[in-house]
Structures are given as C-alpha cells and as structure tokens.
Amino acid sequence: MPLTILTVVGARPQFIKAAPVSHAIAALGDHREILVHTGQHFDASMSDVFFEELAIPKPAHNLEVNSLGHGAMTGRMLEKLEAVMLAEKPDLVLIYGDTNSTVAGALAAAKLHIPVAHVEAGLRSFNRRMPEEINRVMADHVSALLFCPTETAVTNLAREGLTKGVHQVGDVMYDVALHAVRQAEGRRSILDELGIAPKSYAVATIHRAENTDDPERFDRVAAWLSKAGEETPIVMPVHPRTRKLMEARGIVPANIRMIAPLGYLDMALLTHHAAGVFTDSGGLQKEAYFHRVPCVTLRDETEWVETIEAGWNRLWTEEAYKPRRDIPDYGTGEASGLIAKLLREAA
Structure with a gap:
C-alpha cells in the first residue's frame, strides 16, 4: 500500500542523512x-548548498524557525509542524538525528497519533546536560520504527525497554561518504582554492552548545586547538555562531586558518585528504573514520563509542588511541535502501 511520508529536517547533518x-x-x-x-x-552556506549538491528535492514547506532559544524554537516548530501535518495527513513522519527539529517533529506527530520513524535511533552519550541527548531520548520513546546505526544503539534501546520496531540498518552517512569524494574530485578542488597539499593540515569544527555556551570552556578548546596547530596547521570552517563568539571574546587562535562553512562535497574532500580531524560534531567523528582519518573529539564523551573502541577517535582528555580496527556495525553503504524497504513493509 503506498505511503505518504512526511520528512522533517532542519540542520546540516539532517540534509546529508536525508539525501540517500x-x-x-x-x-x-x-x-x-x-x-x-x-x-x-x-x-x-548551511542549508541551500546541501539541497543542491546532494540533489534533494526542494522542501514543500519551509517553516523559517531559527535564531531562538531551545524552548522557543522547539515550541514554534511544534506549532507549525502540527499545522503542516494536519493539512498533509501523512501516514508516517520520518525524523533524523538529535536536533530541536527532530524532537519537534516527533512530538507533533505523536500528539496527532501519526507513527514516527527515527533514523539514528538509540544513540546515547549519557550526558543529560546536552540538549541533543534529551532530544534523542524523547524522539526514541515516541517512535514506532527505530533505525539504529549500530548494535550498541540497539542495546541502549533495550536497556530503556524499547525492543519493538527496532532495526539495526547501518549508517546512512556511510552511504553518502562512499560516493561523495569521487563526486567532489570532479569539481574544482577545495584544496587548490586554499592552496594546501593533502595530509599537510588538520580540519577542525566547533559548534556544540557545551563548548560555545560556556566561555571558559570555549577558551580552553580554542587554546587546545592553537597548541595542536603547532604540530599540524589547522583549517577550520567556522559555524556562524562560533565566529560570533570568537569575535565577541577577541579570540584569534594561532595556527588556525578560519574559512567560511563549506558545502558537503568540499567538506568531504577536505576531510578525506586531512592528516587529522578535531571536532565536537558527531557526524564529523564518523566521517573521519569513513575516510580513515584519525579524530580527536572536543567533548568529554561521545555517542559514537565504536570510533573510540576501534582506535580511530579519542577524547581530547585522553592521550592515546586504542589499537585500530574496522567498524563492521556501520554497514556496507546500503543503509538507506534497507530503511526504504522497512518503511514499505510498514505500510
């Protein structure tokens, strides 16, 4: 039976995950x-370019909710999403990840008794001070279909009593990464534009609230990056919120070349040829592994524990990596096809 699926996205990582x-x-x-x-x-640079590069259809609805606090943003999204869902009458609502858009989509659908499917279900950092952790937990507990990228995610859900509708499908980000570099190589190279050679630089990003909302912690992260840049110069695509904070605090880190945010293809190519990655982004931690580039996570914990255990990632509070190995849980690049098949079976 054909389904009408309403997909809710709102942030850069969700555009990438939704594409395949x-x-x-x-x-x-x-x-x-x-x-x-x-x-x-x-x-x-954080939205339109991803729809163009990844050939995602133009959104049928743009709610234009942004630049608000967590409560106000989520509440406004909830109100507007409810109106869209009442008008469109979908059979199922599809959500991704752990943003305010994720939890708003989940709650709006649940209150209207529309089944929810959550891609990237079951991830846990076990830090309830992170807004993303709250969003993940709430979204999972109102979802009928939970698409997990790893066995650890399945185990996390089981501990919370969630076993029905749970499927380990692999990681949709891996689907994208498999062809992104090849597609990017056919374009003008971002490395040529920046005048840098492969493996001569590291890539850094900072945007998480736990780093940007605490001025003292942000200063420590900036100082850590400056120190790391003494060994390998750093190229840092700067999130608008991070740039604003750096300007307000008068921070000009040494050994860091700050550039504007990049589209997905340019970022994939930059990551692929990097000597290392320093980030607080969950998505970039995994992408570093997909490109087999060692990563340091600028947080005190990570939901992507497999990358730590497999030796491709470490926390900035740790000194050494564990022995390196592959991570079979992320699948073979066919997660999106499996998700589509499971959605069809749910009809």
Missing part, C-alpha cells in the same frame, strides 16, 4: 515523500 534515504524512497516508485524544512539552519 529520499533517493531510496523515490526509487520504490509508489511512495510520496513530503519534505519539511524547519529553518533551523537557514544560512545559504
């Missing part, structure tokens, strides 16, 4: 997908 799944849904031929952009990331 949307393509897989379209390939089924008999389902209709309605894409809703909450507007959480609204700058062209």
Whole structure:
C-alpha cells in the first residue's frame, strides 16, 4: 500500500542523512515523500548548498524557525509542524538525528497519533546536560520504527525497554561518504582554492552548545586547538555562531586558518585528504573514520563509542588511541535502501 511520508529536517547533518534515504524512497516508485524544512539552519552556506549538491528535492514547506532559544524554537516548530501535518495527513513522519527539529517533529506527530520513524535511533552519550541527548531520548520513546546505526544503539534501546520496531540498518552517512569524494574530485578542488597539499593540515569544527555556551570552556578548546596547530596547521570552517563568539571574546587562535562553512562535497574532500580531524560534531567523528582519518573529539564523551573502541577517535582528555580496527556495525553503504524497504513493509 503506498505511503505518504512526511520528512522533517532542519540542520546540516539532517540534509546529508536525508539525501540517500529520499533517493531510496523515490526509487520504490509508489511512495510520496513530503519534505519539511524547519529553518533551523537557514544560512545559504548551511542549508541551500546541501539541497543542491546532494540533489534533494526542494522542501514543500519551509517553516523559517531559527535564531531562538531551545524552548522557543522547539515550541514554534511544534506549532507549525502540527499545522503542516494536519493539512498533509501523512501516514508516517520520518525524523533524523538529535536536533530541536527532530524532537519537534516527533512530538507533533505523536500528539496527532501519526507513527514516527527515527533514523539514528538509540544513540546515547549519557550526558543529560546536552540538549541533543534529551532530544534523542524523547524522539526514541515516541517512535514506532527505530533505525539504529549500530548494535550498541540497539542495546541502549533495550536497556530503556524499547525492543519493538527496532532495526539495526547501518549508517546512512556511510552511504553518502562512499560516493561523495569521487563526486567532489570532479569539481574544482577545495584544496587548490586554499592552496594546501593533502595530509599537510588538520580540519577542525566547533559548534556544540557545551563548548560555545560556556566561555571558559570555549577558551580552553580554542587554546587546545592553537597548541595542536603547532604540530599540524589547522583549517577550520567556522559555524556562524562560533565566529560570533570568537569575535565577541577577541579570540584569534594561532595556527588556525578560519574559512567560511563549506558545502558537503568540499567538506568531504577536505576531510578525506586531512592528516587529522578535531571536532565536537558527531557526524564529523564518523566521517573521519569513513575516510580513515584519525579524530580527536572536543567533548568529554561521545555517542559514537565504536570510533573510540576501534582506535580511530579519542577524547581530547585522553592521550592515546586504542589499537585500530574496522567498524563492521556501520554497514556496507546500503543503509538507506534497507530503511526504504522497512518503511514499505510498514505500510
């Protein structure tokens, strides 16, 4: 039976994750997908470019909710998403990750008794001070279908009593990473634009609230990056919020070349050829592994524990990596097709 699927996205990582799944849904031929952009990331460099590069259909609805505190943003999204869902009458709502857009989509659908499917379910950092952790837990507990990227995620859900509708599918980000560099190589190289050679630099990003909302911690992270840059010069695409904070605090880190945010293809190529990655982004931690680039996570814990155990990632509070090995849990690059198949079976 054909499904009408309403997909809620709002932030850069969600655009990337949604791309292969949307393509897989379209390939089924008999389902209709309605894409809703909450507007959480609204700058062209953080939003429009991803739809263009990843060939994602233009959103049917753009709610233009942004630049608000967590409560106000989530509440406004909830209100507007409810109106869209009442008008579109979807059979299922599809959500991704752990942002305010994620939890707003989950709650709006649950209150209207519309089944929710959560891609990247079961991730836990076990730090309830992180807004992303609250969003993950709430989204999982109202979802009918939980698409887990790893066996650890499945175990986390079981500990919370969630076993029905749980599927380990692999990681949709791996699907994208498998062809992104090849696609990017056919374009003008970001390395040529920046005048840098492969393996001569590291990539850094900072955007998480735990780092940017605490001035003292942010200063420590900036100082750590400056020190790391003494060994390997750092290229840092700067999130708008991070740049604003650095300017307000008068921080000009040494050994760091700050550039504007990049589209997904340029960022994939920059990461692929880097000597290392320093980040507080969950997505970039995994992408570093996909490109087999060692990573340091600028947080005190990570939900992607496999990358730590496999020796490709370490926390900035640790001195050494564990022995390196591959991570079979992330799958073979076919997660999006499996998700589409499971959605069809749920019809």
